[in-house]
Amino acid sequence: MIKIKQIFVAIITLLIVLSSFTQISKAYAYSKEEAEEAITETHQIIIDCYKAALEAEKAGANITELTKILNEVGDSFSRALLALKNGDYDLALQLTNKCNTKLGGFIDKAEIMRNKASEEQYWNLVFIICTGVSAVLVICIGFVVWNLLKRRYSNGKMKVNPKDYQVLFLTAIFVSALILASPALSRILVYPRTEFFTELWILDSNHKAENYPFNISQNQNYSIYLGIANHLGHCAYYMVQVKFRNETQPAPTSFGPIEERLPSSLPALYNFTFFVADEQVEEHPLTFSINYVSNEELTRVNIQSMKLNDATISLPNYVIGWNSTRKGFYGFLFFELWLYDKNIESFKYHGRFVGLWLNMTLSA
Numbered sequence: 001m002i003k004i005k006q007i008f009v010a011i012i013t014l015l016i017v018l019s020s021f022t023q024i025s026k027a028y029a030y031s032k033e034e035a036e037e038a039i040t041e042t043h044q045i046i047i048d049c050y051k052a053a054l055e056a057e058k059a060g061a062n063i064t065e066l067t068k069i070l071n072e073v074g075d076s077f078s079r080a081l082l083a084l085k086n087g088d089y090d091l092a093l094q095l096t097n098k099c100n101t102k103l104g105g106f107i108d109k110a111e112i113m114r115n116k117a118s119e120e121q122y123w124n125l126v127f128i129i130c131t132g133v134s135a136v137l138v139i140c141i142g143f144v145v146w147n148l149l150k151r152r153y154s155n156g157k158m159k160v161n162p163k164d165y166q167v168l169f170l171t172a173i174f175v176s177a178l179i180l181a182s183p184a185l186s187r188i189l190v191y192p193r194t195e196f197f198t199e200l201w202i203l204d205s206n207h208k209a210e211n212y213p214f215n216i217s218q219n220q221n222y223s224i225y226l227g228i229a230n231h232l233g234h235c236a237y238y239m240v241q242v243k244f245r246n247e248t249q250p251a252p253t254s255f256g257p258i259e260e261r262l263p264s265s266l267p268a269l270y271n272f273t274f275f276v277a278d279e280q281v282e283e284h285p286l287t288f289s290i291n292y293v294s295n296e297e298l299t300r301v302n303i304q305s306m307k308l309n310d311a312t313i314s315l316p317n318y319v320i321g322w323n324s325t326r327k328g329f330y331g332f333l334f335f336e337l338w339l340y341d342k343n344i345e346s347f348k349y350h351g352r353f354v355g356l357w358l359n360m361t362l363s364a
Contacts, residue, residue, distance in 0.1 A: 035089035039080060042096040046073060049103050050237050050275065051342065052110035057235045057277060061117035066110055067235065067275040071282065073099045074273030082270060082311050127183065135181035142173030197258075198236070199229035200337050200352045216358045219289050221307075224356070226335060227283035230276035237275055237340035239347050241268035242308065245332050246320045252336055258351035263336050269306065269313045272335075288333070292360050298322070301329040301360050320360065328361040 053066040080095035146169060152158040162169065204211045205223040213222035230236045243266050245251060253261045276282045291305045303318035320329045334355025338347040 030089040030093050032084075032087075032089055035084050035092040038093050038096040039084055042077060042080070042099050045100060045103055046070070046077060047237075047340075047342075047345070049073075049106045049110070050235070050340070052107045052114075053275070054235050054342075056110045056114040056117065059114045059117040060121050061113040063110075063113070063235060063277050064280070066106070066113070067277050067280070067282070069102060069106060070275035071273070073102050074275065076102070078271050078273060079311060082313070086314070131181055131183050135177040138177045138180060139173055142169075142176075146170075146173075193233065196232050198232060198238075198337065198339070198350060198352065199227075200335070200354055201227050202335070202354045202356065203227065212356055214357065214359055216290055216360050218293075218360075219291050221287050221289045223285065223287045225283050226272070226286050226354075227281060228274050228276055228337070229281045230278055233278055235275065235277045238273065238350070239338040239340070240272040240274065241336045241338060242270040242272065243268055243334055243336060244303070244306065244315065244318060245334070246318070247323065247330055247332075248321075251332070252334070252349075252353045261349070261351040263338075263349040263353075264334075268336075269315070270308050270311055290331075290358070290360065292320075294329075303331065303360075328359040331358050331360060332356070333358055 049066075050070060053063050053070065056066065057063045076095045076099050080092045080099070083089070083091040083095060146162065149158065149162040153161055201209075202212070203209060203225040204213075205225075207225060213224065216222070226240065228238055228240075241263070243264055245264065245266055250265050252264045255261075272284060274282045274284070287307075287309055289307045290303060291307075292301050292303045294301045299322050301320045303315045303320065305315055306313045318331075320331050322328075323330055332355050334353050337350040337352040339350040340346070341348050
């Protein structure tokens, strides 16, 4: 009888413990709405920090340190978006918290850099004015001395005629003035920029435009570099949308004016973010692999998933048919460039894309 009671008590205790663990797990499980709210709030913080960096750059500050922080945060935020898409709300919250922690004090740092740059710009202006005034004074003093020398010669107080050395004297005056004004002229006489654009490229694993991946084996890793050069005249917030299509699905438009080109209507599989200061380059290494299987008749290939760096993306509805002319299963992995427009507070397609045609016949 005692043993039965002990067993009964043990069962009840076990149930209570399990129930408590269930309550704890529920307490730490986040909902979709909470994850979406955290994503929205974090992205607004990123936007505010980007604007602060932009203001610092406009003031003349070197914002390399700031863009480095923003790019690190952008990587975590991209993974948070994928976690939200995959229904892993806890991970999405963890990654957004990581972003928020990383951006702590960012705006204050950008403000300090902006103020320091503004102060340096002020003193540069003072320096330019002083050197310009000095050059004018040298010219004025030179002409005064020249007139005095001529007067002394006219009065017979000087035997040497200054006019015999007029060219040498005037040359000396203007050369001296030019030397004094050269620091100011070097800051003022800057060739104006007339073209503002962005460069987007892919390089192979050896940083060359040669041996790109083409014949793709199942689950085999391939490495490339995705790069952006900013020539827009200001710090830019770019988003690269990763997409994949077969030969019949819509591609981005390739012709016509840049501002009139359209992106592909296919959904983005993943987003990379790039914060690039003016006249700077940002390059990301990218390792990808594709998990695919073919049907028994070898007439199509089903893409099951893709791995981009540490992110695994499910692709359950991607099918590639056999190309009888080119003898293969061809898919196009491409990267569309989008640019954040602070006037509309949203991303706009920037009219550029790069991509790789991939042949998935080796394991088919």
